[in-house]
Amino acid sequence: MKQLPRVLMILAAASLMMLFVFPMWRITLIAPQYPDGVNMYIWINKIGGDSPGTLQNVNILNHYVGMKFIEPDAIPELQYFPYVIMGLAVLALLAAAINKRQFFLAWAILFFVLAAAGVYDFYLWEYDYGHNLSPNAPIKIPGASFQPPLFGTKVILNFIAKSFPHTGGYFAGLSALLAVAAWWLKSKMKKNETQQASSGDRAAKPGFLHTVA
């Protein structure tokens, strides 16, 4: 029981590593002529789809309105985000080793800051794809943007676009919750220890007195 906060921190690190096993986000495009939907999966280190051809299919759709091709190689974040995540996992393990509640809290705050930055970065990419249109686009719709939603559902021309976290994303969220839980438990234990210590003092005193007496 005493080791639980530590274990939670180790679990937080493990949960974070699930980002390398599952995609963190999914964007689905739905239209009548795509009965199965077009699913794009955003991983920590790549962008994929239901089949190897998915990205090509999305790019073909996008080129009608002059959106840039999504080329994973041209997105630097996919190169360095994996290291950020690995670093974060190492820090979680370090915090577990040190086993101090301040470190748990600091880690959770760092996680939230980085996550917020990541989501903002995602938004910027989406904004760029949706607004930075080629002047030679075959189809031009004045005033229209094709930015997919950050979170939720949006109608873009003939498509319904849905954007929600996927398994990896949920594991990352779980990772943060675990860290917060570790901090909270550790804090509670600390408080109990202090209380026990002070009441222990009180309990000890009579004995002491008794002994002395």
Add this chain to the structure above:
Amino acid sequence: MKTPTGIHSLSMLLLLGVGLALFSCGQQGSSSQGGALADDVASQVYVAPGEYDEFYGFFSGGFSGQLSVYGLPSGRLLKVIPVFSVDGEKGYGFNEETKPMLQTSHGFVPWDDAHHPELSQTDGETDGRWVFINGNNTPRIARIDLTTFETAEIIEIPNSGGNHSSPFTTQNTEYVVAGTRFGVPYPQKDVAIDSYAENFKGMLTFIKVGPEGQMDIAFQVLLPAFDYDLAHSGKGASHGWTFFTSYNTEEKNTLLEVNASQNDKDFIAAVNWKKAEEYIQQGKFQEVPARYAHNVYSDKNHTATSEMKDKVKVLLPSECPGLVYFLPTPKSPHGVDVDPTGEYIVGNGKLSADLTVHSFSKMLKAIEAKAYDTEIAGIPVLKFEEVVAGIVKEPGLGPLHTEFDGRGHAYTTFFISSEIVKWKLGTWEVVDRVPCYYSVGHLMIPGGDSQKPEGKYMVAMNKITKDRYLPTGPELNHSAQLYDISGDKMKLLLDFPTVGEPHYAQGISASRVMPNSKKFYPIEENEHPYRAMGEKDARVERSGNIVHVYMTTIRSHFAPDNIEGIKVGDKVYFHVTNLEQDWDVPHGLAVMGANNAELLVMPGQTETLLWEPKREGVFPFYCTDFCSALHQEMQGYIRVSGQGSDIALKWGLGEPEPEQ
């Protein structure tokens, strides 16, 4: 309806409909037949928009040479698969990749007469892997792959003429069979036609089917020059045997309609193919020279290859006792159909007033007891009364084919009396009959010639159409009727026209086929020697007067789309790789003045069109399949210069990038 006239014609039609319903009701004298409205027949064949049919139906195209795929019970046409005939629509037999599919020992044969589709089976049950179909005219068997619904293989049958009794499978698709409908000189040679009885023979052929479907002629059995008409293999108890009907046991070569109809009984040839395997093992065969083509299409390089084979193993019944027996069967039996248990062998004597059913177990006993009438060319003729199980008395006129429902009933078509008659196996009593429109040939119950029929629907395929649909001039599509056979009485549900002349058909639960249907070819698996794996690979190469255009397609452009430096007299090969990787995004290629056809290239595939420019000029090419919103813009030009011209070979796509 917009106009009063419209309302008027509608009500006239309704009145006519009611009148017909009353008429047919009165004619059949059955109180249960309340007509379409009362029975709500329409809802039984109604497959709502976006819903799927319960069964696939594979209908032979007859003289179209192709195979049509229908959904049942709706009767909707799903696809026409080119098999034995060139097909401009798909470029089949016109593009360089599929030309070898139609190679034969007679050279390129662009047409055939396709009669009998037969689904592959495992444990006597249709398994949805392949459909085999025979080419009658230039004897061949084709295999269609049901993951792609494309013809995967064609093998020619040597020593044959008119491959009609084919390709009927054994219960684990060990073999498909072929049999010559026309006696031919053996070996083929220049002899007087009226030396028929002396020089002509009839050959039965067993084609081994490998685990991947690959066909190989295992052996042939040399028989007298009867006309081997139809076949079916034994199943269950009779597994290991194949039965072939024959007519013209008179061995005549002229005016057959009279001369081949004289004998009271012709024969069903029962071939013990397990015994044949033993004889082959023992080396009791003759290896004889034979020329026949074996053509195989590959989904990897999207190309067919044709190989000419040069010999075949022939078994002589006179040297192989126990290999073949003749079962006397009245009169010129057409179809031979084995019931799901394998015990009953129905000989549909097409000129007989009765329907003869043989017993497999009695046949075995007769063989053991040597109950022979005589021997023909070393083949024992079993005594009729020793093998017959029963006779369906005067069921109708002109019995042709029988299928089974798996519940102890048989359904036989009668060409002359234009009806299907349902009767009981074992008691031989007729229990029901329905009219067909008109002159039914084959019938089909899904799995109806297997050990496990799916006896819900039955389709009649008719030879005469006349007034069934809106007239289309002298030539009419053939007609088919769908019946509900789930109850005691057969019930007509639907009438629909069919492509070509469907002889036989096969049906199968959609669930056995649909999950394996391919959506596209993964481009990374493309092994075509002239593929272009991306636009970076697109280029034009010349060697002498041969020009190879490595072209790609993706919505919505060709790469390259401008080509110059072609000369009159060049042979230009457009090798088009479709870079798409999504379901149902083919691109086509049509080039002005092409003497062949279009290309229709599936995603991930490469196909080649040969174009031979004959005059100078600039000629457009374009995509023929409406691929996208910018399909009309999917076009290009090829410039043809004079033979002596020094215009350099040049190609491109889009404007060159402006200098930075």
